[in-house]
Amino acid sequence: MSHSYLIDIDRLRVDIQELGAIGYDAQTKGINRIGFSKADYEGRLWLMDRFRQEGLSPYMDGACNVICRYGDEDAPAVMIGSHLDSVPDGGLFDGALGVLSGLEVLRIIKNSGIALKHPIEIVAFSEEEGRFGGMFGVQSLCGLIDPAWISSVQDADGIFLKDEMEALGLDPMVALNAYRSPESIEAYLELHIEQGPVLEEMKRTIGIVEGITGVFDWSVRLTGEANHSGTTPMDQRRDAFLGLCNFGHAFPQLIADHGSQISRLTIGKVELKPGFAHVVPGEVQFSFSGRDLSENVMRDLANASRELLSCIAREKNLMFEYEEKSWLSPKHCDAGIVTMLANEAENLGHEPVLMPSGAGHDAQFMTELTKAGMIFVPSVGGISHSPKEWTNWNDIEKGANVLLAGAIALAAK
Amino acid sequence: MSHSYLIDIDRLRVDIQELGAIGYDAQTKGINRIGFSKADYEGRLWLMDRFRQEGLSPYMDGACNVICRYGDEDAPAVMIGSHLDSVPDGGLFDGALGVLSGLEVLRIIKNSGIALKHPIEIVAFSEEEGRFGGMFGVQSLCGLIDPAWISSVQDADGIFLKDEMEALGLDPMVALNAYRSPESIEAYLELHIEQGPVLEEMKRTIGIVEGITGVFDWSVRLTGEANHSGTTPMDQRRDAFLGLCNFGHAFPQLIADHGSQISRLTIGKVELKPGFAHVVPGEVQFSFSGRDLSENVMRDLANASRELLSCIAREKNLMFEYEEKSWLSPKHCDAGIVTMLANEAENLGHEPVLMPSGAGHDAQFMTELTKAGMIFVPSVGGISHSPKEWTNWNDIEKGANVLLAGAIALAAK
Numbered sequence: 130m131s132h133s134y135l136i137d138i139d140r141l142r143v144d145i146q147e148l149g150a151i152g153y154d155a156q157t158k159g160i161n162r163i164g165f166s167k168a169d170y171e172g173r174l175w176l177m178d179r180f181r182q183e184g185l186s187p188y189m190d191g192a193c194n195v196i197c198r199y200g201d202e203d204a205p206a207v208m209i210g211s212h213l214d215s216v217p218d219g220g221l222f223d224g225a226l227g228v229l230s231g232l233e234v235l236r237i238i239k240n241s242g243i244a245l246k247h248p249i250e251i252v253a254f255s256e257e258e259g260r261f262g263g264m265f266g267v268q269s270l271c272g273l274i275d276p277a278w279i280s281s282v283q284d285a286d287g288i289f290l291k292d293e294m295e296a297l298g299l300d301p302m303v304a305l306n307a308y309r310s311p312e313s314i315e316a317y318l319e320l321h322i323e324q325g326p327v328l329e330e331m332k333r334t335i336g337i338v339e340g341i342t343g344v345f346d347w348s349v350r351l352t353g354e355a356n357h358s359g360t361t362p363m364d365q366r367r368d369a370f371l372g373l374c375n376f377g378h379a380f381p382q383l384i385a386d387h388g389s390q391i392s393r394l395t396i397g398k399v400e401l402k403p404g405f406a407h408v409v410p411g412e413v414q415f416s417f418s419g420r421d422l423s424e425n426v427m428r429d430l431a432n433a434s435r436e437l438l439s440c441i442a443r444e445k446n447l448m449f450e451y452e453e454k455s456w457l458s459p460k461h462c463d464a465g466i467v468t469m470l471a472n473e474a475e476n477l478g479h480e481p482v483l484m485p486s487g488a489g490h491d492a493q494f495m496t497e498l499t500k501a502g503m504i505f506v507p508s509v510g511g512i513s514h515s516p517k518e519w520t521n522w523n524d525i526e527k528g529a530n531v532l533l534a535g536a537i538a539l540a541a542k
Numbered sequence: 543m544s545h546s547y548l549i550d551i552d553r554l555r556v557d558i559q560e561l562g563a564i565g566y567d568a569q570t571k572g573i574n575r576i577g578f579s580k581a582d583y584e585g586r587l588w589l590m591d592r593f594r595q596e597g598l599s600p601y602m603d604g605a606c607n608v609i610c611r612y613g614d615e616d617a618p619a620v621m622i623g624s625h626l627d628s629v630p631d632g633g634l635f636d637g638a639l640g641v642l643s644g645l646e647v648l649r650i651i652k653n654s655g656i657a658l659k660h661p662i663e664i665v666a667f668s669e670e671e672g673r674f675g676g677m678f679g680v681q682s683l684c685g686l687i688d689p690a691w692i693s694s695v696q697d698a699d700g701i702f703l704k705d706e707m708e709a710l711g712l713d714p715m716v717a718l719n720a721y722r723s724p725e726s727i728e729a730y731l732e733l734h735i736e737q738g739p740v741l742e743e744m745k746r747t748i749g750i751v752e753g754i755t756g757v758f759d760w761s762v763r764l765t766g767e768a769n770h771s772g773t774t775p776m777d778q779r780r781d782a783f784l785g786l787c788n789f790g791h792a793f794p795q796l797i798a799d800h801g802s803q804i805s806r807l808t809i810g811k812v813e814l815k816p817g818f819a820h821v822v823p824g825e826v827q828f829s830f831s832g833r834d835l836s837e838n839v840m841r842d843l844a845n846a847s848r849e850l851l852s853c854i855a856r857e858k859n860l861m862f863e864y865e866e867k868s869w870l871s872p873k874h875c876d877a878g879i880v881t882m883l884a885n886e887a888e889n890l891g892h893e894p895v896l897m898p899s900g901a902g903h904d905a906q907f908m909t910e911l912t913k914a915g916m917i918f919v920p921s922v923g924g925i926s927h928s929p930k931e932w933t934n935w936n937d938i939e940k941g942a943n944v945l946l947a948g949a950i951a952l953a954a955k
Contacts, residue, residue, distance in 0.1 A: 325773025342772065346819060356924060358808035359755065359833060359900030360738025363797065365924075370790065370809055377787025384776065395771035396783055397819045399812055406759060406810045406829035416819035420772060487772030511769060511778075 134241055136233045136533050138526040144179065144229040145525075148172055148213070149221045159218025159516040164256030164265065165193070165293040172213045176228065176253055183236060191303030192269030193255035193294070199235055200248030200540075205315035207540040208499075209234060209532065210252030212266065212491055219258075220518020222322045222525075226506075228253040230320045230529040234536050244542040247315045254491045261290045267491040269307035271498050279304055309498070316466060316539050317495040320504045320532045322520050324488050326511030334527050335474045335481040336505030337467055341493040342391070342420040342485045343427050343459035349438065352448040355403055355411030370401055370410040372445045379437055387429040391485050393420040394430070417451075422459050422485045460493040466502035466535075473534035474504075479527065488513075504531050547654055549646045549946050551939040557592065557642045558938075561585055561626070562634045572631025572929040577669030577678065578606070578706040585626045589641065589666055596649060604716030605682030606668035606707070612648050613661030613953075618728035620953040621912070622647060622945065623665030625679065625904055632671075633931020635735045635938075639919075641666040643733045643942040647949050657955040660728045667904045674703045680904040682720040684911050692717055722911070729879060729952050730908035733917045733945045735933050737901050739924030747940050748892040749918030750883045754899045754906040755804070755833040756840050756872035762851065765861040768816055768824030783814055783823040785858045792850055800842040804898050806833040807843070830864075835872045835898040873906040879915035879948075886947035887917075892940065901926075917944050 152161045152168030162169040173195050180187035180197040187197035195213070198206065211227025231251040238249060255266030261282045268274050279301050282290045291301040323329075328336050353367030377396055384392045398416040419430045435451070442449035467483065474481035486492075486503065495501040506528035509519040565574045565581030575582040586608050593600035593610040600610035608626070611619065624640025644664040651662060668679030674695045681687050692714050695703045704714040736742075741749050766780030790809055797805045811829040832843045848864070855862035880896065887894035899905075899916060908914040919941035922932040 323773065324770060325775075326769075326778050327773075327775060330778060344772065356739075357737060357901060357926065358806060358810060358831060359757065359902075360736065360740075360926075361806070361900070361924065362738075362740060362804065363793075363806060365739050365743060368808075370812065371793060374787040374790025374793075374809075377784050378791035380776075380784060380787075391775070393771060393774075393776060395781075395820070395822060397771060397814070397821050397823055398817050399783065399814050401810070401812050404811050406831060407808070408810050409808060410810055418771060418819060487774070488770060489772075511774065513770065513773075 132537060134237050134533060134537065136237055136526065136529045138522060141229060141233045141525065141529060142522055144232060145221060145225060148175060148225050148229065151175060152215065154218065157218045157516055160215045160220065161217055162213065162215040163217060164214040164258060164260040165290065165297065169214045170297050173253065176213065179232060183239065190307040191305065192266045192307035193299060194266040194270060194307060195253040196250055197235070198248055198250045199239055200245045202245060202248050204247050205313055206248045206250040207315050207536060208250045208252055208317045209319070209536055210254060210491065211319050211321060212254040212257035214256055214258050216258045216514045218516055219514055220516060222518060222520050223324070223513055224257060226322060226525065227320045230532050233529060234533045237533055238536065243537060245540050246542045247540040249536060249540055257491055260284045264489070264491060264494060267494045269304045270309050271494045272308040273494070274304055276302060276305065311498050314499040317492060317499050317501040318532060318535050319490060319492045320506070320528050321490060322513060322518070323505040323508045324511070324513035325508065327484060328482060328505060328507035329509065329511065331482060333480055333482045334507065334524050335479040335531055336484045337470045337474065337481045338462055338486045338503035338505060339467055339483050340422050340459055340461040340485055341490060342422050342487050343424055343457050344418055344420045345427060345431055345456045346454040347417040347451045348414070348454055349417050349451040350412065350414045351442060352412050353446065356409040358407045358409050361409055366409050367411070367446045368409050369413040369447055372441045372447050373399070373413050373415060375441050376438055383430065383433055383437065387426070387433040389421055389423065389426050391422055392426060392430060393487065420487060424458050427459070460496040462492070462496060462502050463500035466500050469538055470502050470504060470531060470535050473538060474531045477527070477530055477534065502535065504528055504535070545950060547650050547946060547950065549650055549939065549942045551935060554642060554646045554938065554942060555935055557645060558634060558638060561588060561638050561642065564588060565628065567631065570631045570929055573628045573633065574630055575626065575628040576630060577627040577671060577673040578703065578710065582627045583710050586666060589626065592645060596652065603720040604713070604718065605679045605720035606712060607679040607683060607720060608666040609663055610648070611661055611663045612652055613658045615658060615661050617660050618726055619663040620660045620728050620949060621663045621665055621730045622732070622949060623667060623904065624732050624734060625667040625670035627669055627671050629671045629927045631929055632927055633929060635931060635933050636737070636926055637670060639735060639938065640733045643945050646942060647946045650946055651949065656950060658953050659955045660953040662949060662953055670904055673697045676902070677904060677907060680907045682717045683722050684907045685721040686907070687717060689715060689718065724911050727912040730905060730912050730914040731945060731948050732903060732905045733919070733941050734903055735926060735931070736918040736921045737924070737926035738921065740897060741895060741918060741920035742922065742924065744895060746893055746895045747920065747937050748887045748894040748944055749897045750880055750887065750894045751875055751899045751916035751918060752880055752896050753835050753872055753874040754903060755835050756837055756870050757831055757833045758840060758844055758869045759867040760830040760864045761827070761867055762830050762864040763825065763827045764855060765825045766859065769822040771820045771822050774822055779822050780824070780859045781822050782826040782860055785854045785860050786812070786826050786828060788854050789851055796843065796846055796850065800839070800846040802834055802836065802839050804835055805839060805843060806900065833900060837871050840872070873909040875905070875909060875915050876913035879913050882951055883915050883917060883944060883948050886951060887944045890940070890943055890947065892944070915948065917941055917948070
């Protein structure tokens with residue numbers, strides 16, 4: 130299918146900048162539209178106004194998702210969206226880009242008079258970033274939220290979600306009504322900034338996401354014996370930290386033997402006890418996480434890591450304990466949509482990169498409900514969740530045009 | 543030289559137990575005779591009483607060292623001693639053993655009527671453990687203290703040494719008078735618990751110390767870049783912690799290539815930034831210390847460590863910075879005294895172990911002033927600086943008899 134419709138980057142830029150003024154902190158230069166904050170809610174009302182300016186009738190569902198439908202057809206909808214909430218001191222594009230590109234795509238399709246076989250729905254999900262655990266809006270839409278959770282969940286400051294919703298005039302239990310049946314949705318598309326360095330490094334503009342990597346999180350403890358560093362010979366030490374060093378040193382080999390090109394292993398948090406310069410560390414507690422797009426590869430990496438840590442512990446006379454804090458399975462985008470989006474990107478003159486998403490997105494839940502696809506555009510310096518987050522307007526325009534082409538491919542008669 | 547004099551272990555045990563009641567905390571079961579505390583001073587007065595009970599005339603020098611001389615000869619003295627102060631919640635033997643074994647040796651020599659060519663002096667040094675930096679008494683005796691230091695030094699709570707001395711009725715500046723000329727001392731002997739696991743592991747009772755190992759202390763920083771652990775591929779990371787892992791993993795090789803059998807390398811303190819489970823650590827700051835009995839080996843280890851860290855930093859695209867916080871040269875015991883003590887130990891039926899001391903002792907300063915030697919007895923479990931510190935009375939007896947034999951060998955006509 131070939132057409133000549135293109136989005137209006139000036140109009141999209143104005144939208145992004147206007148929304149970006151809501152929750153902007155002049156001191157940090159960061160955007161603060163934390164889920165269910167007043168600024169977040171204000172952003173949602175602003176978006177609803179924007180839809181009304183197009184003569185459309187948006188609504189807010191029970192989970193605070195803003196949804197706007199275009200097209201009279203009694204057929205499953207092609208949904209396009211992302212989230213409007215931000216992390217504390219976040220950037221201009223994370224989430225907002227996907228929603229506002231959707232709005233722009235909707236405008237183009239509406240004004241073009243293209244005949245649709247599927248209506249278009251633009252969705253701005255709520256609380257993606259994690260104030261209350263994250264992905265609240267999309268999980269509500271997918272029917273994954275229950276009443277006990279709604280009434281008990283609190284943020285890090287002990288504030289209840291239900292109280293925040295009531296303060297905004299919302300009835301928390303109505304979130305259960307946000308559920309949408311799979312039959313009501315034809316497909317889901319999301320344009321997002323990459324939030325990583327891959328596209329920039331490869332000098333490419335368009336990424337087509339094959340799936341969202343799964344991740345396992347371990348808390349690991351190696352226990353040896355604390356000793357005086359002067360009086361204890363090397364061969365009589367039970368140095369827990371040198372055990373950890375041997376584990377970290379083996380990461381390249383672990384991935385070569387059991388991982389894939391996109392496997393990721395990370396030790397981000399380490400605590401030594403007693404933690405004095407002249408005491409052999411008798412204990413080390415650390416975080417360990419592994420990611421891949423294949424659950425089998427994740428399983429292999431986890432098994433090999435456990436065996437390696439056991440082996441190191443035996444060799445160095447340490448005790449090895451670990452706890453699997455979480456295991457999130459990878460989520461796969463629809464193969465047909467991946468191919469379609471890659472084709473549309475090529476038609477627009479790009480060389481798209483098929484890649485995983487290492488970060489979580491609303492799309493990961495939508496993969497369970499419908500055929501989902503995601504488009505990435507480059508993040509300058511790979512930076513996100515920061516006032517320094519940036520994507521060039523040229524790249525925004527190109528990404529939004531792939532989104533438009535994908536939407537037309539899916540929805541047009 | 544052969545003789546049949548032996549110490550009286552029951553008498554020595556009573557001394558150790560009586561002194562051990564001063565500063566004892568029934569709750570922690572630890573001994574608290576912190577340098578220049580009331581309990582420490584009380585211990586010194588108790589010791590002076592003990593000497594008087596033998597009809598001798600002890601004195602306290604300006605640095606709070608208790609000294610008791612026996613023998614009228616106008617000749618350089620054979621000094622025997624250690625310290626009386628303890629760490630917070632310390633054990634029964636650290637320091638006290640060397641002083642009270644000296645007292646017992648003095649009793650035996652006095653009562654035996656052995657003719658001396660050198661008088662015996664027993665010394666109980668002050669503030670060895672480090673409240674005001676450590677080794678105050680022995681450094682005063684060696685003439686290494688100056689007035690500016692005396693008036694300015696504070697403990698960790700900001701209490702001045704001079705105020706503590708004045709509270710005990712002492713004139714701080716008189717510490718300068720504690721200096722003893724090298725000509726006034728023939729030799730120095732110190733019996734001490736090992737505070738490490740070597741003798742116990744080897745099932746030996748007597749260690750003869752060849753020297754006190756030198757130690758260098760570095761503070762090291764590796765700086766990479768903090769990134770999202772999901773979105774940053776392994777080959778685009780600048781993971782500071784994995785750089786440190788490669789360094790720690792190389793310790794056995796570093797020692798094999800540049801160290802000796804007694805070299806010790808320790809990373810005791812590690813701080814990651816930002817230190818979150820899902821962020822690639824952009825910075826790691828850590829302590830690194832190396833020890834050996836040879837200054838050349840220390841230099842080789844330091845150079846090889848610096849080169850290895852530079853090499854890791856290049857390979858992993860990190861910045862490597864370090865600061866040498868301190869460099870303490872090794873101190874060597876007198877070769878003649880080492881041989882003499884080993885021979886006396888063999889005469890008493892032991893297989894002495896020639897070994898380094900990895901911990902610091904008053905003897906390390908005495909090596910500069912005179913011919914010094916040290917005897918070690920085993921520490922159960924290698925434990926010291928703890929209420930759990932223990933040495934079997936059998937081993938105490940054997941060690942004190944080697945000290946007695948050494949003193950007679952050096953002092954008798």
